[in-house]
Amino acid sequence: MNRETLEENPFLVLGIEASASRMEIERAGQKLLAQLAIDSASAKSYSTPFGSRARDEAKVRTALAALRDPEQRVLHELWARALTDGEAAELPAWREALESVGWRAP
Numbered sequence: 001m002n003r004e005t006l007e008e009n010p011f012l013v014l015g016i017e018a019s020a021s022r023m024e025i026e027r028a029g030q031k032l033l034a035q036l037a038i039d040s041a042s043a044k045s046y047s048t049p050f051g052s053r054a055r056d057e058a059k060v061r062t063a064l065a066a067l068r069d070p071e072q073r074v075l076h077e078l079w080a081r082a083l084t085d086g087e088a089a090e091l092p093a094w095r096e097a098l099e100s101v102g103w104r105a106p
Contacts, residue, residue, distance in 0.1 A: 007048045010063035011080035013055060015046055018080040029064040033057060049083050 011018050014028045035043035036057050046055045066072045 003050065006079060006083060007050050007053055008059065008063075009048075009080050009083065010066045010076050012048050012053075012083070013046055013059050013063040014067075018077045018084070025064065025067050029060055032060045036060065 011020070014020075014025065014032065016024060016028045020028070032043050032055070036055070044055055045052045047053075066076060
């Protein structure tokens with residue numbers, strides 16, 4: 001897992017919790033696509049533990065596709081939880097893996 005992959009975690013791209021239901025994922029993705037279609041400034045970026053990143057329609061569609069696949073979703077969910085859950089990030093294995101790609105605890 002490299003830093004770019006972590007920055008483009010589908011849950012981060014869509015701006016949703018790792019515990020989001022399928023319906024919440026679809027709703028968030030469709031809302032972002034609609035906002036991007038009308039050139040909404042608020043939809044053009046998203047936050048990561050590494051800083052703000054640009055969001056476009058391709059990233060949103062890629063995120064939706066990844067989260068529709070149960071195997072990919074599990075992997076992305078684990079990493080999203082590690083990136084956003086301070087407790088998980090304190091576990092030695094997670095902390096070492098995250099720090100290896102430049103993550104720093106908030």
